[in-house]
Amino acid sequence: MKNISSVLLISALAFNYSCTTTMKTNDIKQEIPVPDASLSSNPFMKKSKLQYEAPEFDKIKNEHFKPAFEFGLKQHDAEILKIANNSEAATFENTIVALEKSGEILKRALITFSNLTSANTNPTLQALDEEYAPIFAAHSDKMYLNENLYKRIKSISENGLDSESKRLVQFYKQNFEIAGANLSSADKEKLKQVNQELASLSTQYSNKLLEARKQGGIFFSDAKELDGLSADEISAAASDAKTAGQAGKYLLALQNTTQQPLLQNLKNRATREKLFKASWTRAEKSDANDTRETIEKLAKLRLKKAQILGKKSFAEWKLQDQMAKNPEAAVKLMNQIATPAVETAKREAKDIQDLIDQQKGGFKVEPWDWNFYAEQVRKAKFDLDENQIKPYFEITTVLEKGVFFAAEKFYGLTFKKRTDLPVYHPDVVTYEVFDHDGKSIAIYYLDFYTRDSKSGGAWMSNYVEQSYLLGTKPVIVNCYNYQKPAAGKPSLISFDDVSTIFHEFGHSIHGMFASQKYPSLSGTNVPRDFVEFPSQINEHWALDPVVLKNYALHYETKQPIPQALVDKIKKAGTFNQGYMTTELVSAAALDMDWHSVTNESQLLPVLDFEKQSLNSHGFTLATVPPRYHTPYFAHIWGGGYSAGYYAYLWSETLDNDAWEWIEKNGGLTRENGDRFRKYILSVGNSVDLNQAFRDFTGHDPDIKPLLRNRGFIK
Numbered sequence: 001m002k003n004i005s006s007v008l009l010i011s012a013l014a015f016n017y018s019c020t021t022t023m024k025t026n027d028i029k030q031e032i033p034v035p036d037a038s039l040s041s042n043p044f045m046k047k048s049k050l051q052y053e054a055p056e057f058d059k060i061k062n063e064h065f066k067p068a069f070e071f072g073l074k075q076h077d078a079e080i081l082k083i084a085n086n087s088e089a090a091t092f093e094n095t096i097v098a099l100e101k102s103g104e105i106l107k108r109a110l111i112t113f114s115n116l117t118s119a120n121t122n123p124t125l126q127a128l129d130e131e132y133a134p135i136f137a138a139h140s141d142k143m144y145l146n147e148n149l150y151k152r153i154k155s156i157s158e159n160g161l162d163s164e165s166k167r168l169v170q171f172y173k174q175n176f177e178i179a180g181a182n183l184s185s186a187d188k189e190k191l192k193q194v195n196q197e198l199a200s201l202s203t204q205y206s207n208k209l210l211e212a213r214k215q216g217g218i219f220f221s222d223a224k225e226l227d228g229l230s231a232d233e234i235s236a237a238a239s240d241a242k243t244a245g246q247a248g249k250y251l252l253a254l255q256n257t258t259q260q261p262l263l264q265n266l267k268n269r270a271t272r273e274k275l276f277k278a279s280w281t282r283a284e285k286s287d288a289n290d291t292r293e294t295i296e297k298l299a300k301l302r303l304k305k306a307q308i309l310g311k312k313s314f315a316e317w318k319l320q321d322q323m324a325k326n327p328e329a330a331v332k333l334m335n336q337i338a339t340p341a342v343e344t345a346k347r348e349a350k351d352i353q354d355l356i357d358q359q360k361g362g363f364k365v366e367p368w369d370w371n372f373y374a375e376q377v378r379k380a381k382f383d384l385d386e387n388q389i390k391p392y393f394e395i396t397t398v399l400e401k402g403v404f405f406a407a408e409k410f411y412g413l414t415f416k417k418r419t420d421l422p423v424y425h426p427d428v429v430t431y432e433v434f435d436h437d438g439k440s441i442a443i444y445y446l447d448f449y450t451r452d453s454k455s456g457g458a459w460m461s462n463y464v465e466q467s468y469l470l471g472t473k474p475v476i477v478n479c480y481n482y483q484k485p486a487a488g489k490p491s492l493i494s495f496d497d498v499s500t501i502f503h504e505f506g507h508s509i510h511g512m513f514a515s516q517k518y519p520s521l522s523g524t525n526v527p528r529d530f531v532e533f534p535s536q537i538n539e540h541w542a543l544d545p546v547v548l549k550n551y552a553l554h555y556e557t558k559q560p561i562p563q564a565l566v567d568k569i570k571k572a573g574t575f576n577q578g579y580m581t582t583e584l585v586s587a588a589a590l591d592m593d594w595h596s597v598t599n600e601s602q603l604l605p606v607l608d609f610e611k612q613s614l615n616s617h618g619f620t621l622a623t624v625p626p627r628y629h630t631p632y633f634a635h636i637w638g639g640g641y642s643a644g645y646y647a648y649l650w651s652e653t654l655d656n657d658a659w660e661w662i663e664k665n666g667g668l669t670r671e672n673g674d675r676f677r678k679y680i681l682s683v684g685n686s687v688d689l690n691q692a693f694r695d696f697t698g699h700d701p702d703i704k705p706l707l708r709n710r711g712f713i714k
Helices: 062-084 092-101 104-119 123-144 147-155 163-179 185-216 231-243 269-280 292-308 314-321 327-358 367-382 386-392 395-411 495-512 528-543 545-551 563-571 577-594 606-616 647-664 670-681 689-697 704-709
Strands: 022-025 028-031 218-220 250-252 414-418 429-434 440-449 459-464 475-482
Touching (some): 062 092, 062 104, 062 123, 062 147, 092 147, 104 123, 104 459, 104 475, 123 163, 147 163, 163 314, 185 292, 218 269, 231 250, 292 314, 292 606, 327 577, 327 647, 386 563, 395 528, 395 545, 395 670, 440 495, 459 495, 475 495, 495 528, 528 545, 528 670, 545 563, 577 647, 647 670, 647 689, 647 704, 670 689
Parallel strands (some): 440 475
Antiparallel strands (some): 022 028, 414 429, 429 440, 459 475
């Protein structure tokens, strides 16, 4: 997942501010503030002296954020007014480029703050987040709804501009219009109020969910209840319980998704049921962390916002600048995938029930049984046991000998571990990235393990974005939520976890290969339904024979994974795809339904709305719940994927089609890597991305490779 902040201001701000300290508007002198002595020790007041302006985490304290926000807001306000009220005729340089250079201090503080509130938050940061969310929303509106500024942008001629500069002018025009620049003064005031309320509610939702996940873990008193887990997993559960103040017990913490990884191995059905229900009900307990009321308010306000902006639904408004363009195109794609997925899931459910009956289980399969028995079905059908695989997937080996190795072979990249750069948490590791010619191109952080201070899931984010205009290179982080092993024990992960590491690195490499002049168009600043394309295609390298043999090494013997086991993994590649696709597409449909309502009367209480939505799309298999239940669907209520979760399926269509092209043209070759870099990874949002795909593959996207890859068609 690309971490798209719910605070739109981050994408609106640019890194640098004008050196001019005064301005003249209608003969009224206005000053652009500069930091005074009281701010001299605040690390956000000037560029970091670390390589590529990496954050000085050893200097950044909680108390630095509020003064940086306050000063940064004032300074950026003045800069925007200077641009908007310039008495000279609008030009690309004095308007668009000036906007790209504005807001340096505010963006530097805000982007670090946003990353820390996701990866290593605390009560002080959470309180600041709630306090400033509406303030930042109002500040963003000051820019987007500034009539003078919009008029200047509209008046700029594209004649004589290079292609990227033309694209930037179009980008600004579209963003201002989508944000409401054409509204009447009265409607602008209404919109400002709605935006502030939405920002506050989204932040409240994220904070509630973080605490709900933390409080949702289950303590067990007897290790027998954890039968099926490895000794290391039980030891880790004991360690987690001790850390939580429950020494002598065992804590099974929750991960972000509906299904929990440990359900696959837990033999005790009552334990499985407790864990699943703890996951499912984490944010609907009628306590302080219940998110349902907040969600209902968000849904109503998003509809209101869309209507103020002249659209029938929030989805119609949100998809204007996406590849899909409108909800109908997204729904059409989902429907093409949903029907074969559900039919396949029904057959998979029958296989599981048959196994339960053969074992004289005496019960009907429930959601908490699926992964446990699916693993047994897989073992029976393909003679493949997940516990046979895990010893070959030690997390650092997967990273360095798998992910990095594939990047070296395909793109010529190399990586050097750095221990001299400060980090925001002891678990974080750092690498410097070098291009095929030996030139350094990026700093890359990794944060593997779950903790109470971290949001669930996995994501990529920038601390610094690439820009030739600003002279900046990428500083990138990947965050995960793997269970930290007990001290001295290896961190062994499943093959699904391996795929996730490859996936998130795909986002990172998209950011590393950014080659844009302007930060607004750089790297991963692309539509949501394109941003997952580079990450999803990178997953395929996990099973490339050359790559797999290099990283799939037994953590004790260091022997490579046997070919017989590799063959089993590949043969089982389409196993359980009905289930996995159904849980994904049902979540995407649920998201689109929440944001496609055209009248408030269509908005039912959260659980009723979800039930109605799933039934209307034919997702009636109770054993296959959506990947995210509405109360903890963080992508759409706390992140930037509202009306956009379909993006994973849209991007997967692109990725499977492009992967077929790569396979047909030689696979893991530098020539193919250079081509993919040229047409896809390095262009950011500086070109028409539909054309970029055609330039790479030679044709329009085709859904059939995706359906073949998932085993739905031959």
